[in-house]
Amino acid sequence: MENPPYEPVRDMTALKDMLTEKLEDYALEPGASALDLVLFRDALHHVCRIHRILSQPRGNALLVGVGGSGRKSLARLAAYVAELKVLSIEITKTYRLTEFREDLKGLYRQAGVAGRPTMFLFDETQIKYETFLEDVHNILTTGEVPNLFPKDELSGVLDELRGSAKAAGAGETPEQLTAFLFERVRTNLHVVLCLSPVGETFRERCRMFPGLVNCTTIDWFTEWPTDALYEVATRQMASETLGTEEIKQAVCKMFVTAHQSVEATSHSMHLSLKRRNYVTPTNYLETVRNYKALLAEKRSELLSKCNKLKGGMTKLDETRVQASALTTWHAAVGI
Secondary structure, three states: OOOOOOOOOHHHHHHHHHHHHHHHHHHHHOOOOOOOOOHHHHHHHHHHHHHHHHOOOOEEEEEEEOOOOHHHHHHHHHHHHHHEEEEEOOOOOOHHHHHHHHHHHHHHHHHOOOOOEEEEEEEEEEEEEHHHHHHHHHHOOEEEEEOOHHHHHHHHHHHHHHHHHHOOOOOHHHHHHHHHHHHHHHHHHEEEEEOOOOOOOOHHHHHHOHHHHHOOEEHHHHHHOOHHHHHHHHHHOOOOOOHHHHHHHHHHHHHHHHHHHHHHHHHHHHHHOOOOOOOOHHEEEEHHHHHHHHHHHHHHHHHHHHHHHHHHHHHHHHHHHHHHHHHHHHHOOOO
16 A cells, blocks of 8 residues: 555554454465564554554664563564565674674665665664674665676676666666665665664664764664553463362462562662662563463472372382281281
8 A cells, every 4th residue: 555544543453453454464474583572562553653664665673672672572463464585694603794884785675776665774783893783874864885796796786776767767887877776765765773772872863873873763662561561470370280270360460570670769769769670561571471480390299299198108008908817817827
């Protein structure tokens, strides 16, 4: 749809059902791994924001939040709903600027030559060298990464693009074809940056590369609200049996209370000592998982003790039967 409608969502339940269906469809895509997402209200809002950004011409996003807040997963879901191909990089020990430039070439061929709408997902853990961010900044501001293609390689790319440029009336000179390539890249490529606000690094990067702010729409991922924390805990504890449903609900509420109390204490510490302690969604998920692991461990211990007790009782019963038989035999022989 060239001009999609921009209207307020009036039925959040219908929106959640639709995104849940898209989430299930995404898991069935070849080569895609299932996204472990809980679509609470804030998550629905973030998906809608990111989708709206990706639907805009030259729409790029800066997702600011601590690790574990769901930035990358929600961005992938929004891209799937918008029917965009998602490309990212895989960092290895031998990954250097040369490998990064090769990945960018593939990105340019995808968005510029093939003309396919594409989302480039890039987060702070992938910034192995600051030059990576400099190249991304150039993509955001001008669409051009200096010296990305050698002259002989660039001529081959322009030859592939010549037919599309001629159909669009963009001209056929090398300069016109190059300009057409960069224009198509800016049109079809949507950059989504996932950065953490923790520490001074974020401020320094925004100061050194102003295009990160000027050429993107910023979406802040703040603390999870109470309903989100409870819904996530309920999802994590769904497979556990705790006697009654009331007990399970009470345990989930306990997780929420503990997490929010740590957040409140961390805020008080910042006010009094000027020191920050970040309580992330990852910490919350680890708390729930550790509880489940401890629960399984204790259940295993109890089961082992029960089996030992059962074995001991069985041996006692066998001994009692043997003793009774021996007594009967003694009485029969007159001993």
